[in-house]
Amino acid sequence: MNIEQEITQSTLRIVGDTSLTHEQAMMNLSKIPGQFVYGFLPPQGYGKLLNQGVLSDLGEGYAPICPRYILPDYDLFLKKGCSFLRIDPPKDLFEAIEALKMFYRHIPSITNFPVYLGRLDRMLQPFIRDEAEARRLIRHFMIFLDRTISDSYAHANIGPEATLAGEIILDCDYELQNATPSITLLYDPAITPDAFAARCARNDLACAKPSFANDAVYKNAYAGEYGIASCYNVLPVGGGAFTLARLNLKAAAEQAQSTEDLLERVLPEAVALNCAFMDEKIKFLIEKSLFFRSNFLVQEGFLHLDRFTGMFGVVGLAECVNHLEALEGRAGVLYGHSGAADSLAHRVMTRLTELVHAYKSPYCAVxxxxxxxxxxxxxxxxxxxxxxxxxxxxxxxxxxxxxRHAGQFHPYFHSGVGDIFPFEVTAKRNPESMVDLIKGAFSVGMRYFSAYASDADVIRITGYLVKKSDIEKLARGEAVQQDNVIWGLGEVQNSHILDRKVRSL
Structure with missing residues (x-):
C-alpha cells in the first residue's frame, strides 16, 4: 500500500466512524499528515527497536508543533493578564474564572487540550469574597471544564494547604461526578490538615479524585515550583516536557539471551537510541517548529525554554523480571512475590538509571x-x-x-509514577483510615496514591479517568463526549482494568 492509499484509507475510516464526535474526528484527521512527514530523522538503528516494540515514540510523530506537556505559570497570568489575548488582570472571582476559561482555550499539548490547569484552589482563593457566590461560580466552572475539555488528561492541583476554594472544588466534584478534570492533592501531612485530607479521601473513593501526591518529596524535584500534569507527570511549572518516548522492558528482555545480556548489551543500546531520538525531536521542536519562536506563552513569560525537560518512559518492569527469571531457569519466581525477583528488578532499574543519567542532553538543564x-x-x-x-x-x-513494594520502586521515577487501588464500598465510611494508610505509604517511599470504590462510576484507568457508564456506551457503538473513553475501552479489553483486586481497610 502506498502513502496515498494509506492516507485515503485512514481518512475514510475516521469520517465514517459513528462512535466519534465531530471534534474527535477532526482531531484524528489532523494527526494523519504527521504519520507520513519526517521533519527530522531518527538515529540509525532506532527503527529496528521500534519494530520490535522495545521503543515507542508514543504517537508524537516526526514534525511536532508544540511540546508534549505544557505547564504555564497561571499565577503570573492572573497577576498581569495576557497582552496577546487582550485579557486584563482579573479583579474578582467571576473575572478570574472567565479569564482562565479563555486562557485554557489557547494552551496546546499532545492532546490539543491543556494537560495542566494549575493549582486551582490557590489561584481562586484570593478572589473569594462571598462563599455562596463562590460555590455557584466554581460549580459552573467545573461543569464548563468537563464539557469543553473532553479529555481527562487535563489535570488540576490543590493543596497542600486547606482553603475554602479547595473545599468548594471538592464538594462540586463529589456532587457532579465528572471525569474531567483529573485532580491531585499535593499532600504533606505536616501541612495538610487531617480533616481536609479526609475530605479528599472521601472524594477519591467516590469519584477517583483527588489522587494523593507526596508533596514533601516532589517539592524538591526541580528548582522552582512543580505541578502534576496529565496522568501523574511531575514537571516544572513555567515549562513542562518537550517529549515522552518510552522503553518497553518486557520487549527488551525478550531480545536478551540472559540477565547480563540485557544489562550490558540490550539496555545500553536501547537507552542510547531513545535518548538520541529525543535529542533530534527536541532540536527540531526548538529550531524548526513554530512554538518556541512565536507562541505568546513563551513571548509573555508564561513559559521558559530552560524549564522544559524530556521524559524517558518505562513500562513492563514486572514482565521483564518474570521473563528473566524464567530465562535463568527460575520460572514462577515472580515480581512482587519474591525477594529474589525484586532484587533483580532493582538491578534492572539501577542499571537503567545509570544509563539514562549518563547520557547528557543539551536540552534538560532543569x-x-x-x-x-x-x-x-x-x-x-x-x-x-x-x-x-x-x-x-x-x-x-x-x-x-x-x-511497601511500591515504596521501593517509586523513587526511581523522578517525573512521575503511581499505583491504583480499588476499595470495597465499606471504605467510604472511614476516609480517616484511608488517610492513615496514605501517610504510611508515603513514609515508606511511595510517591503517588490513587483509589476508587468498587461501585464508583468514575474510575482511574491507568493514569486518566473515565466513567464506566461511558465505556459501556462506547462498547455499544455510541459516541461519547470524552476522548479517553476510547483508550479506556481498549485498556478494559486488553489489560483487564476492571479486574483489579478490590481491597478492604
Missing amino acids: SGGHYSLHAQVGLDIDIGVSSGARIPIGDEIELYAHL
Whole structure:
C-alpha cells in the first residue's frame, strides 16, 4: 500500500466512524499528515527497536508543533493578564474564572487540550469574597471544564494547604461526578490538615479524585515550583516536557539471551537510541517548529525554554523480571512475590538509571542535564505489559505489602509514577483510615496514591479517568463526549482494568 492509499484509507475510516464526535474526528484527521512527514530523522538503528516494540515514540510523530506537556505559570497570568489575548488582570472571582476559561482555550499539548490547569484552589482563593457566590461560580466552572475539555488528561492541583476554594472544588466534584478534570492533592501531612485530607479521601473513593501526591518529596524535584500534569507527570511549572518516548522492558528482555545480556548489551543500546531520538525531536521542536519562536506563552513569560525537560518512559518492569527469571531457569519466581525477583528488578532499574543519567542532553538543564525517568502508564493496545513498575493485575499482593513494594520502586521515577487501588464500598465510611494508610505509604517511599470504590462510576484507568457508564456506551457503538473513553475501552479489553483486586481497610 502506498502513502496515498494509506492516507485515503485512514481518512475514510475516521469520517465514517459513528462512535466519534465531530471534534474527535477532526482531531484524528489532523494527526494523519504527521504519520507520513519526517521533519527530522531518527538515529540509525532506532527503527529496528521500534519494530520490535522495545521503543515507542508514543504517537508524537516526526514534525511536532508544540511540546508534549505544557505547564504555564497561571499565577503570573492572573497577576498581569495576557497582552496577546487582550485579557486584563482579573479583579474578582467571576473575572478570574472567565479569564482562565479563555486562557485554557489557547494552551496546546499532545492532546490539543491543556494537560495542566494549575493549582486551582490557590489561584481562586484570593478572589473569594462571598462563599455562596463562590460555590455557584466554581460549580459552573467545573461543569464548563468537563464539557469543553473532553479529555481527562487535563489535570488540576490543590493543596497542600486547606482553603475554602479547595473545599468548594471538592464538594462540586463529589456532587457532579465528572471525569474531567483529573485532580491531585499535593499532600504533606505536616501541612495538610487531617480533616481536609479526609475530605479528599472521601472524594477519591467516590469519584477517583483527588489522587494523593507526596508533596514533601516532589517539592524538591526541580528548582522552582512543580505541578502534576496529565496522568501523574511531575514537571516544572513555567515549562513542562518537550517529549515522552518510552522503553518497553518486557520487549527488551525478550531480545536478551540472559540477565547480563540485557544489562550490558540490550539496555545500553536501547537507552542510547531513545535518548538520541529525543535529542533530534527536541532540536527540531526548538529550531524548526513554530512554538518556541512565536507562541505568546513563551513571548509573555508564561513559559521558559530552560524549564522544559524530556521524559524517558518505562513500562513492563514486572514482565521483564518474570521473563528473566524464567530465562535463568527460575520460572514462577515472580515480581512482587519474591525477594529474589525484586532484587533483580532493582538491578534492572539501577542499571537503567545509570544509563539514562549518563547520557547528557543539551536540552534538560532543569532535570540535571539528563532525561527524567517516568513510569509510563501504557497504551490501550498493550497486551501483557504492566504500567511502569506496577505489579500486574491478577498478581496483586496483600495491601500493606503492596504499598511497601511500591515504596521501593517509586523513587526511581523522578517525573512521575503511581499505583491504583480499588476499595470495597465499606471504605467510604472511614476516609480517616484511608488517610492513615496514605501517610504510611508515603513514609515508606511511595510517591503517588490513587483509589476508587468498587461501585464508583468514575474510575482511574491507568493514569486518566473515565466513567464506566461511558465505556459501556462506547462498547455499544455510541459516541461519547470524552476522548479517553476510547483508550479506556481498549485498556478494559486488553489489560483487564476492571479486574483489579478490590481491597478492604
